Amino acid sequence: xxxxxxxxxxxxxxxxxxxxxxxxxxxxxxxxxxxxxxxxxxxxxxxxxxxxxxxxxxxxxxxxxxxxxxxxxxxxxxxxxxxxxxxxxxxxxxxxxxxxxxxxxxxxxxxxxxxxxxxxxxxxxxxxxxxxxxxxxxxxxxxxxxxxxxxxxxxxxxxxxxxxxxxxxxxxxxxxxxxxxxxxxxxxxxxxxxxxxxxxxxxxxxxxxxxxxxxxxxxxxxxxxxxxxxxxxxxxxxxxxxxxxxxxxxxxxxxxxxxxxxxxxxxxxxxxxxxxxxxxxxxx
Numbered sequence: 001x002x003x004x005x006x007x008x009x010x011x012x013x014x015x016x017x018x019x020x021x022x023x024x025x026x027x028x029x030x031x032x033x034x035x036x037x038x039x040x041x042x043x044x045x046x047x048x049x050x051x052x053x054x055x056x057x058x059x060x061x062x063x064x065x066x067x068x069x070x071x072x073x074x075x076x077x078x079x080x081x082x083x084x085x086x087x088x089x090x091x092x093x094x095x096x097x098x099x100x101x102x103x104x105x106x107x108x109x110x111x112x113x114x115x116x117x118x119x120x121x122x123x124x125x126x127x128x129x130x131x132x133x134x135x136x137x138x139x140x141x142x143x144x145x146x147x148x149x150x151x152x153x154x155x156x157x158x159x160x161x162x163x164x165x166x167x168x169x170x171x172x173x174x175x176x177x178x179x180x181x182x183x184x185x186x187x188x189x190x191x192x193x194x195x196x197x198x199x200x201x202x203x204x205x206x207x208x209x210x211x212x213x214x215x216x217x218x219x220x221x222x223x224x225x226x227x228x229x230x231x232x233x234x235x236x237x238x239x240x241x242x243x244x245x246x247x248x249x250x251x252x253x254x255x256x257x258x259x260x261x262x263x264x265x266x267x268x269x270x271x272x273x274x275x276x277x278x279x280x281x282x283x284x
Contacts, residue, residue: 002260003195006148013139013184022183026064031266033063033136033150036181038207043068043179046134046205047076051175055131057081059092059162061155063136066179067110074106081122081130082115083158087236091161093119094128124161124242130168133159135201137178139186145200145213146189147178151263153232156197160223161242171221177203191217197224226255231262 014030016022022037023029046052046069058073059081060066073080074097084090093115097106100118108114122128135155139148149155162168178201185204194200197220204211225243233239233256243254 003193005190005193007151007263009148009186009189010138010151013186016183017181020183022181024064026266031150031264033061033065034138034181034184035064036184038181039065039179040068041207042181042205043072045207045210046177046179047072049177049203049205049210051132051177051203052076057128057130058132058134059130059158060134061136062112062115066134066136069134069179070110071106074109079128080109081128082119083154084115084121085112087154087157087238090121091124091238092122092158094122095119124165124238124245128167130162130174133168133174133176135176135178135199137180137184137201139184139189140178140180140201140204141187141189141191142185142204142211142213143187143215144189144191145176145202145204145216146191146194147199147201148189150266152265153197156195156199156220157223157236157239159199160197160220161238163221164223164242171219175203176201176219177205179205182206182208185211195224195227196220197227227257229257229260229262231260232257235262 014034017029017034017036024035024037026032026035029035055078057079060070060073062082070080070082074095077097080095081092083092095109095118100109104118109118137147138150163171168174176199194217199219200217202213202216247253
């Protein structure tokens with residue numbers, strides 16, 4: 001593993017959420033963006049913030065703890081942009097409540113099945129702007145905004161593509177928000193050891209409070225091809241397409257990382273899966 005210290009923090013947080021019964025299905029929460037007690041309350045706090053109220057197009061991760069955030073986006077009449085499962089077959093889906101068929105509710109469109117059925121697939125070349133980004137986290141630092149996900153790098157890849165393609169035109173000033181349990185806030189993420197693609201957050205919303213990060217580390221921009229191994233690239237069609245397009249246009253081969261063993265993913269069985277997406281973004 002490239003960053004053993006991240007995995008130590010992940011395990012500590014996952015273990016703590018399970019030991020104190022703060023995790024909610026899908027469980028166990030290990031190797032997932034953990035669902036947590038009070039996720040709906042945190043989503044409500046987020047929906048009250050000016051950055052949410054003023055945004056028109058909001059990108060939200062597809063994991064279970066942010067399901068209520070996705071519903072709030074649709075209920076507020078905004079455009080929900082959510083990644084297609086694991087970026088395997090496409091990039092993003094776009095949904096608006098006023099474009100749903102009669103009888104279909106916003107809540108039905110916050111699950112993977114609802115997104116697949118009612119969302120409009122977006123292509124790499126489609127033109128749209130992203131006003132606010134919501135990400136899930138395993139752990140997050142309130143001082144620097146440094147964030148640790150579940151270890152698969154999808155939030156970073158999505159950010160990289162959106163900034164590269166111009167959908168996020170001002171990366172440094174586009175707000176990134178995460179909703180987490182208070183138990184996921186940590187003070188031992190070494191900001192000077194973050195990977196170059198790591199995306200910090202500006203705002204942390206928990207069931208009890210809103211934290212505006214005062215000393216946020218800088219945000220990256222573009223896809224860090226040198227960090228993508230052949231194994232990772234082979235899993236993500238949209239990255240393969242983008243890489244081929246850039247290499248054809250420039251006539252230069254892009255760099256890639258050395259071969260690697262990809263990190264483990266969440267256990268999957270029918271009893272543990274909650275409604276919506278789990279860590280693996282499995283369709284339910």
